[in-house]
Amino acid sequence: xxxxxxxxxxxxxxxxxxxxxxxELKDATGLSLAALGARTAYSKSSWQRxxxxxxxxxxxxxxxxxxxxxxxxxxAERVAVxxxxxxxxxxxxxxxxxxxxxxYDDDPTIPWWERLEEPPPARPAGxxxxxxxxxxxxxxxxxxxxxxxSA
Numbered sequence: 001x002x003x004x005x006x007x008x009x010x011x012x013x014x015x016x017x018x019x020x021x022x023x024e025l026k027d028a029t030g031l032s033l034a035a036l037g038a039r040t041a042y043s044k045s046s047w048q049r050x051x052x053x054x055x056x057x058x059x060x061x062x063x064x065x066x067x068x069x070x071x072x073x074x075x076a077e078r079v080a081v082x083x084x085x086x087x088x089x090x091x092x093x094x095x096x097x098x099x100x101x102x103x104y105d106d107d108p109t110i111p112w113w114e115r116l117e118e119p120p121p122a123r124p125a126g127x128x129x130x131x132x133x134x135x136x137x138x139x140x141x142x143x144x145x146x147x148x149x150s151a
Contacts, residue, residue: 007053011091018086019053021079022062025069026051040064056090059083 004023007016026036026047033051037044042061050057057065062083066076 005052011053012086012089014082014089015053015056015086015091018082019051021082022057022065023051025065025071025079029065029069031068036065036068039068056087057083 007019029036031039033044033047036047040061042064049055050061059080062079063076066079
């Protein structure tokens with residue numbers, strides 16, 4: 001463990017320190033990148049990008065690493081704050097390098113259980129009104145039948 005390649009030149013100190021901390025956490029787990037990927041729902045290649053400062057990790061990945069490393073809730077929160085600071089300072093590649101302007105959009109690193117669900121399609125209001133009218137008619141017919149039968 002710990003045979004990391006040097007971080008790219010020109011990284012802001014916030015990013016450099018944060019990635020160094022992530023590397024220490026990863027090394028403390030004793031897991032390979034593949035094993036870390038299996039334990040965190042983030043692929044080996046994603047962890048390679050995060051730990052080599054190629055791409056900022058999503059907050060969920062940092063939280064998962066803290067959990068696997070056995071950090072206390074308070075220590076994990078400190079790492080999360082450092083993550084926020086590092087992401088703000090993270091250098092962005094030129095928009096020309098990405099098709100849509102954001103080179104990080106193509107990485108589906110949010111686990112399926114944390115993705116926001118799409119809202120169900122809206123039902124037409126007319127259908128609800130029709131059901132209400134039909135129920136009202138059925139109720140009136142029932143009352144009318146009861147009145148006629150009891151008379």
